[in-house]
Every structure is written in structure tokens, then in C-alpha cells.
Amino acid sequence: MNEVLVLDSLSKQFIEGDSVCRAIDSVSLTIRKKEIVCLMGPSGCGKSTVLRIISRLENADSGQVLGSDGLYSERLRSAMVFQDHGLFPWLSVRENISYGLNMKVRFSSKEQVNKKVSELLTLVRMEEFANSLPHHLSGGMKQRVAVARALAVEPEILLMDEPFSALDTFTRRELQDEVLRIRNQLNTTFFIVTHNPEEAVYLADRIVILTQRPAVVRKEIPVTFEFPRNMADPSVIALVQDVTRLVASGQ
Structure with missing residues (x-):
């Protein structure tokens, strides 16, 4: 088996007083060894909630997080890098x-x-x-x-929640290149939440786009350009624009 992580119909809602917020609804996804998968979607759609469930900082209301052995995520070795280094x-x-x-x-x-x-x-x-x-x-x-x-x-999988969003453009690109280098050197699998379409296209083997709340998987986009990627290539620019439109529409 080449799967590192399987999300099986994850759902989560938050209750505050009389208010109910349905964050994610039946999110299913498979991540394979050595992949870099970027998770995108409208602001507040539940991207970070997905990571927190995987890392066991939150419990799903329903669904499962399975590791490479097909067993529940308590046996999955994961680690998290937050936007704030902590x-x-x-x-x-x-x-x-x-x-x-x-x-x-x-x-x-x-x-x-x-x-x-x-x-x-x-x-x-x-x-x-x-x-x-x-x-x-x-x-x-x-x-x-x-x-x-x-x-x-x-970790079997490194989870990253907007890890470079607070950095300047040049430092962000430098650390994106570090992610690619570490993936190649250690065969590390990455699951990265980002709001930046260019970052997703630059890094990802696959981009997963969620809808507005309650979030479901709208589309999975394989990114097949060879590394290192030329962000001035018209085909790359076109994909960045397509991803931007899909995320902005939120549907």
C-alpha cells in the first residue's frame, strides 16, 4: 500500500450557545507516500479543522482518519507546523x-x-x-x-497550516524550496493548508479545493509540471488562474 493517510467521510460541527456551525461535511481524501498535497478553499471553510482532526487536536463528529495500515489515526505519526512557529x-x-x-x-x-x-x-x-x-x-x-x-x-506526514503566510515574498520562496528539498532528501509526505494559489502550484503534486461551509471536496487537481517549476510558463500561469477562480467561487 502506498497510502500514508486516508480521510473517510470526516464531518465536524461547532456549537456555541444556540448557534451551530457546520464546518466540514463528509470530507474524503487519500494522501500517498512522498506526495505534497495542498489544501485550499475560501477563508473559514474548515481547512485548519481538517488538519486539527488529523493531528488529534480536534475530534471528528463522524468519519475516520486512517493511517497506512488502515487503522485509526492514533497509530499515525504526524507532526504539525503552524503559521506561528510556536x-x-x-x-x-x-x-x-x-x-x-x-x-x-x-x-x-x-x-x-x-x-x-x-x-x-x-x-x-x-x-x-x-x-x-x-x-x-x-x-x-x-x-x-x-x-x-x-x-x-x-512523522509519516508533516502537516503545515499556512506556514509561510507571514513571511516576505523572498523568504517564502526560499522556504518553499526547502520543503521540496526535504521531501526529496527524507521522502517526507506533506499536507499543507495555504491561501496562496501560486504557492500551491509551485509546491503541490495535487491541489485539493474545498467549498464554502459546510465544506466538501469540490475538486482535486493533479499538478504534473516538472520540478523546478517555472512560474512564468503560460501553462503554469493558467493553472494558477484556474485555481484562483475555483477557490474564489466557493461553490
Whole structure:
């Protein structure tokens, strides 16, 4: 089996007082090993809710999240990178990365943990900042550390919720390229929520578009352009425009 994640008819609603908000309705999706899948849809349609259910930060009202073994998601190894990096401000870069690693392999030797953290620092090109505190880092550097911390637990799938939206254009492209490099180097599977059609077309093997609430899967679009992608290519520009129209219509 090549599936890393299967979403089977996920539904979720939120109740506040007498108000009921139906967020997602029977969302089904399969993500395969080493894929980069971008999830798009109108603002507030439930994209982040899907990620939170996968990562077990929310419970679905109905439906299932299945891992590669076809069993419930408690056995799925996932990690999340948020829009806000969420680093511990009192810990150094090295300590932030090792925090998740210590939680996962609490009985490993200190030498094993240090070796793994050093490998991750090299992977995200942050070796010279290993002892720096987060407030000394740029926004892009903080997100690199957040990615390394998530990768420390060796996830089957890395979930990313608008991870680059707060960054400037040049830093965003740099980190998008890092995602592609890490995918190729580690065979990592990515599931990324984004509002940016260009980002989705630049990164994704497949773009999944949700409708307005209650969200259902409107369309899955395979992106078959070879990497690295030329965003000035007329065919690429046309796909960006098509994705923009589909998301904007919300239907």
C-alpha cells in the first residue's frame, strides 16, 4: 500500500450557545507516500479543522482518519507546523528541536539525541544558530526551526497550516524550496493548508479545493509540471488562474 493517510467521510460541527456551525461535511481524501498535497478553499471553510482532526487536536463528529495500515489515526505519526512557529522563547534553537525528540525517545542516550539534533540543524541549515534564542532569529529562521522540531519525531506526514503566510515574498520562496528539498532528501509526505494559489502550484503534486461551509471536496487537481517549476510558463500561469477562480467561487 502506498497510502500514508486516508480521510473517510470526516464531518465536524461547532456549537456555541444556540448557534451551530457546520464546518466540514463528509470530507474524503487519500494522501500517498512522498506526495505534497495542498489544501485550499475560501477563508473559514474548515481547512485548519481538517488538519486539527488529523493531528488529534480536534475530534471528528463522524468519519475516520486512517493511517497506512488502515487503522485509526492514533497509530499515525504526524507532526504539525503552524503559521506561528510556536517556539519556546526561553529555549535555544537546539533545545527547541530536542524538546520533541526527548518526548518521543525519552530513554535514548544524550549522545543519540544530540546526534539527531545536529543532523536536523544541518538539514534546515541552522547549524551556526544552534545556541541562539528565538528572539534573535528572523521569521524565516524561526520557521526552519519549527520544521526541524516537527521532523524530529520522524512523522509519516508533516502537516503545515499556512506556514509561510507571514513571511516576505523572498523568504517564502526560499522556504518553499526547502520543503521540496526535504521531501526529496527524507521522502517526507506533506499536507499543507495555504491561501496562496501560486504557492500551491509551485509546491503541490495535487491541489485539493474545498467549498464554502459546510465544506466538501469540490475538486482535486493533479499538478504534473516538472520540478523546478517555472512560474512564468503560460501553462503554469493558467493553472494558477484556474485555481484562483475555483477557490474564489466557493461553490
